[in-house]
Amino acid sequence: MKLAIVTTHPIQYNAPWFKMLAEQNGIDVKVFYTWEQSIKSPKYDPGFGKVIEWDIPLLDGYEYTFVKNVSDSPGSHHYKGIDNPTLNEEVSAWGAEAVLVIGWPFKSHLSCMKYFKCKIPVLFRGDSTLLNERSGIKKVIRRISLRYIYSNVDYALYVGTNNKEYFLAHGLKEKQLVFVPHAIDNKRFFDIDGNYELMANEWRRELGIDDSNVVLLYAGKFDKVKNPSYILDIAEQMTDEKYRFILVGNGPLEKELKERSENDHRVMFVDFQNQQKMPVVYRLADYFVLSSNSETWGLGVNEALASGRRVITNSNVGCAVDMIKENNGIIVNPGDVNDVMIYVGNSAGQPITKDILETYSFDTLVSNLTTLIKTLKS
Template sequence: MKKLAIITSHPIQYYAPWFRYLAALSDLSIRVFYLWDFGITQKADHGFQQAIQWDIPLLTGYDHEFVPNISSSPGTHHFWGLYNPTLNSRVRAYAPDVVLLMNYNYVSLYQFLASWHDTPILFRGDSHRLVPERGLKAWLRQQWIRQVFRRFDGVLYVGQANYDYFRAHGVPSDRLFFSPHAIDNERFSSEHATAHEQAQQWKQELGIPSHHRVILFAGKLIPKKRPNDLLEAFLEAKLPNTSLLLVGSGALEPELRSRAASHDHVFFAPFQNQSLMPRTYAIADVFVLPSYGGGETWGLAVNEAMCLAKPIIVSNHVGCASDLVEQGQNGWIFPAGDTGALKRCLQEALSDRNLLIQQGEQSLHKIQHYSYSQVTTGLRQALSQLGILSKPEDEHKLYIQQSYS
């Protein structure tokens, strides 16, 4: 059995179920090396501006260890936040056949890349260049990234925009393998019926009229997510029998509450932990992610909403837009920052309840192709090309045979 070492920043609710999936494979043994313990203990989240701890199991079902982090300010919000001097020796003691990095732009990971020569290294990332950067500083950064990517023997990409990003930074197409972003579809789907029952009660608790359709935003109330654009578009759209629900917390919350104070059909709900997310999406008739800039590298909330059969409205700066949202089929894509265009999307979406239902069904069908099975197929193809695993079995050749080249 071949051994895979996975190095990542901290336990993440989207990755832990994938690690359990990998651990169940008969020809691959994994160990996950965590560089920080955020998510499993109460710690401040800079985006949500509160201490959080995920309420679903993140460490069960797979082998893992925490590498001591001696940073004076641990976290992923700055370069020195992951400082783990014993990382190399810990990984070497495991004696892996291959290493997969899920991050690189931290001091510990640069040190690892500079000194690790024992086995091939893979990388899985999700950055994009949907918002072009210009100027000398941007050019120098691109040249540096090109050099970093030359260090990897294979790269897993999550979607179209991410593929284009890697190609723009010099990664050859034959070293790129499609390993799409996915969530625990099985958990969300299994809670579908219960979530809708809970959502009706929650709707009543929030004070949203029972006959109102609900436009949902769920996430950090921070500038890059642009919840203020959604609020402005909603107020201008003047939609009958419709409420806007903003779920989450963050730096923009006071401003949003102030702007919405004189409007009857704008509602707020606090941060919802993972066990409540199916209910959170179930309350919606349409989900909106209006992010602006290069920071929304994918938008896994879209995957979650689609698992609850919801139509989607996203800006064209959202990394998953071209992969998950088909205009007129399961949602709408609008130019980022254009509140007039977002208003028109809302008006079209809320003009026909049957249309919303049909588009939600299309979302549910489409998201089945973004599962941990498909994520794993891309990884296995990379390992096969490196000669670490035999060619993927037939059951691993599902959706990923497509190519963006």
């Protein structure tokens, strides 16, 4: 079975499972990247406020091509930013027997779904949810539009509970839904030989953190959607000297965050850290805080749990209902601090379990997708 995968650009969360899928017997994979310009130079990320170039290989182990993108304003930030007149022709010429489209709100991706409908099986992967869905007439119009868009899909690959409910709400049937979870390279975050802990302990000492301190960490973009100011809300309520608060990243709110916390020596800032360093970053802390105002999933939660750290998150975060269990974290109402104070007070120093990562893994993702593909072939 020849599976064409259509996606905008290489990212660190997809490349590993593309490689694993390409290694499966009976499946030929070719990835058609539609944001051709993304490979020519590192991209400026407005969320971080800087140019980002990932430090792990993203194109190894699978066949790929960059399809010519003729957009006047290329990029994945708007519908007309992905415009590939030859995409459908190239997928057909390769001899694709099924196509997996990742993300629809781009001119070429939607065109691809429509073109191959009723020709070969069309698979779709996206992580949208009904969380923060607006009410009123806009909701009605959007629901109608999305039902039409998803009518071009034979199978939707849902990443978790909230994503599944979203697909069901937009006309897809249970039999069309296949669980292909959001996952990370768990093994890369596991500390099999203990080196990550040693590196984190040394870093903690450099930051003036000792074993008596309890550390809460935010790592990500300093922007309004990610809401890093929430960890400062916590710091202003949890005034005990034993607590430390680390914010790792950069972005448009950086100056505001630093000014707000300049008189609290317990609050520390670390610049953006690339993927190779993240297993150490999570181990700086006892708790990882993800407090987004809107988050379809939140792969930082996967990474923190794989690093053996408890997670504090809220009901706006798509992964929370799937990933957070009694023994690994807490889900609070957006903006709530009191429950965080109680939770940290009761759970500090207690062991956690990583059992949920057996389900939310690349192994599960590739196994379930492989089963579907082989079913299509038969």
